[in-house]
Amino acid sequence: MAGGSAAVPSTELLEWPKKDERRMLHAVYRVGDLDRTIKFYTECFGMKLLRQRDIPEEKYSNAFLGFGPEESHFVLELTYNYGVSSYDIGTGFGHFAIATPDVYKMVEDIRAKGGNVTREPGPVKGGSTVIALVKDPDGYTFELIQRASTPGPLCQVMLRVGDLDRSVKFYEKALGMKLVKKVDRPEYKYAMAMMGYAEEHEATVLELAYNYGVTEYTKGNAYAQIAIGTDDVYKSGEVVEHVIQELGGNVTRKPGPIPGINTKIVSFVDPDGWKTVLVDNKDFIKELELAGGKSKQRC
Numbered sequence: 043m044a045g046g047s048a049a050v051p052s053t054e055l056l057e058w059p060k061k062d063e064r065r066m067l068h069a070v071y072r073v074g075d076l077d078r079t080i081k082f083y084t085e086c087f088g089m090k091l092l093r094q095r096d097i098p099e100e101k102y103s104n105a106f107l108g109f110g111p112e113e114s115h116f117v118l119e120l121t122y123n124y125g126v127s128s129y130d131i132g133t134g135f136g137h138f139a140i141a142t143p144d145v146y147k148m149v150e151d152i153r154a155k156g157g158n159v160t161r162e163p164g165p166v167k168g169g170s171t172v173i174a175l176v177k178d179p180d181g182y183t184f185e186l187i188q189r190a191s192t193p194g195p196l197c198q199v200m201l202r203v204g205d206l207d208r209s210v211k212f213y214e215k216a217l218g219m220k221l222v223k224k225v226d227r228p229e230y231k232y233a234m235a236m237m238g239y240a241e242e243h244e245a246t247v248l249e250l251a252y253n254y255g256v257t258e259y260t261k262g263n264a265y266a267q268i269a270i271g272t273d274d275v276y277k278s279g280e281v282v283e284h285v286i287q288e289l290g291g292n293v294t295r296k297p298g299p300i301p302g303i304n305t306k307i308v309s310f311v312d313p314d315g316w317k318t319v320l321v322d323n324k325d326f327i328k329e330l331e332l333a334g335g336k337s338k339q340r341c
Contacts (some may be wrong), residue, residue, distance in 0.1 A: 051284045058217025063273050066246045069199050070119045070266040072181045073129040080179040083107050086152045109195045116196050132262025137183040138201030141192040150176045200249040203259035203314045206233050209250045212312050213237045267317035278320050279308035284295035305329050
């Protein structure tokens with residue numbers, strides 16, 4: 043940008059994110075007690091423990107949980123760092139959301155198992171959708187949404203942003219997401235945009251929330267990132283570099299393989315500092331196969 047004549051990217055390159063085979067893969071965040079969180083998610087939310095790994099030389103462990111196999115479902119990747127029992131969630135992270143046919147019944151079950159219900163079931167302000175709010179043992183909020191049916195119950199990740207229009211443009215241009223829904227509620231002084239690769243009833247979406255007049259939030263050290271699949275991390279990385287010059291953000295890892303496992307990725311932060319990692323689709327499937335996470339069918 044500095045006095046330079048940056049190469050103008052081709053139309054074909056800028057259109058790449060919309061043609062690319064993309065899917066939200068998982069959200070990564072840190073917890074203070076892996077066994078405690080696994081127990082809570084499996085017993086209270088009905089998730090399955092999909093796989094676990096321990097990396098003693100790096101002093102951390104991971105657990106992957108969700109409602110279906112990683113090849114086809116959005117899942118949660120929990121990280122436990124040896125000896126760290128708590129984290130600061132900050133003011134920017136909002137919630138994860140789970141769709142269920144009966145919010146009232148789910149809340150009843152969660153309460154019976156000692157869960158912390160922070161909002162009783164009922165319609166959203168100014169709407170008819172029934173929701174409830176629950177906190178997990180680390181203080182992450184989960185919104186329970188009443189929905190007749192859904193292909194993937196883990197249906198939203200909500201993050202707060204300081205400029206909604208800028209964020210919508212960023213995720214459209216850099217990640218090829220479409221604006222699924224936009225709502226402005228001046229009476230409650232907030233607006234939100236749902237971004238994703240399909241309608242909100244069909245796939246997991248990113249909910250960007252803007253509170254009137256608030257341009258900055260604290261990130262804390264708990265929530266880490268979202269991972270998204272791509273057919274070409276190098277081409278995707280080029281697009282991201284261009285969009286960052288226009289709208290802000292920063293590339294945190296150039297496209298290329300991760301030492302040791304050889305999965306190709308590129309990572310970056312958006313103008314608000316939220317991190318996304320783009321993961322090579324074929325490498326991701328290979329990684330699952332090596333981890334023994336490949337389900338019955340084989341391509």
